[in-house]
Amino acid sequence: MPILNVAASLACAIANATGKPVASLPMTPERIATLIAGEGALGSVLG
Numbered sequence: 001m002p003i004l005n006v007a008a009s010l011a012c013a014i015a016n017a018t019g020k021p022v023a024s025l026p027m028t029p030e031r032i033a034t035l036i037a038g039e040g041a042l043g044s045v046l047g
Contacts (some may be wrong), residue, residue, distance in 0.1 A: 011022040020035050
Protein backbone atom coordinates (compact mmCIF):
# COMPACT_ATOMS: atom_id res chain seq x y z
CA MET A 1 0.00 0.00 0.00
CA PRO A 2 1.72 3.24 -1.09
CA ILE A 3 1.68 6.23 1.20
CA LEU A 4 0.93 9.17 -1.07
CA ASN A 5 -0.66 11.71 1.23
CA VAL A 6 2.04 12.26 3.84
CA ALA A 7 2.98 15.73 2.59
CA ALA A 8 -0.67 16.75 2.35
CA SER A 9 -1.31 15.53 5.88
CA LEU A 10 1.66 17.48 7.22
CA ALA A 11 0.61 20.60 5.31
CA CYS A 12 -2.89 20.34 6.80
CA ALA A 13 -1.47 19.88 10.30
CA ILE A 14 0.78 22.93 9.90
CA ALA A 15 -2.10 24.98 8.48
CA ASN A 16 -4.34 23.97 11.39
CA ALA A 17 -1.63 24.82 13.92
CA THR A 18 -0.68 28.19 12.41
CA GLY A 19 -3.95 29.26 10.81
CA LYS A 20 -2.16 29.90 7.52
CA PRO A 21 -2.10 27.75 4.39
CA VAL A 22 0.99 25.88 3.25
CA ALA A 23 1.28 26.08 -0.54
CA SER A 24 4.74 24.75 -1.39
CA LEU A 25 7.29 22.09 -0.60
CA PRO A 26 9.64 21.44 1.10
CA MET A 27 8.25 22.42 4.47
CA THR A 28 11.53 23.27 6.15
CA PRO A 29 11.82 24.53 9.72
CA GLU A 30 12.93 27.92 8.39
CA ARG A 31 9.84 28.24 6.19
CA ILE A 32 7.57 27.20 9.05
CA ALA A 33 9.23 29.80 11.30
CA THR A 34 8.59 32.43 8.62
CA LEU A 35 4.98 31.33 8.45
CA ILE A 36 4.59 31.55 12.23
CA ALA A 37 6.26 34.97 12.25
CA GLY A 38 3.36 36.22 10.11
CA GLU A 39 5.13 36.94 6.88
CA GLY A 40 2.40 35.52 4.67
CA ALA A 41 1.36 32.11 3.45
CA LEU A 42 4.12 29.60 2.90
CA GLY A 43 4.71 29.47 -0.84
CA SER A 44 2.33 32.22 -1.78
CA VAL A 45 3.28 34.35 -4.77
CA LEU A 46 2.27 37.57 -3.10
CA GLY A 47 4.01 37.14 0.14
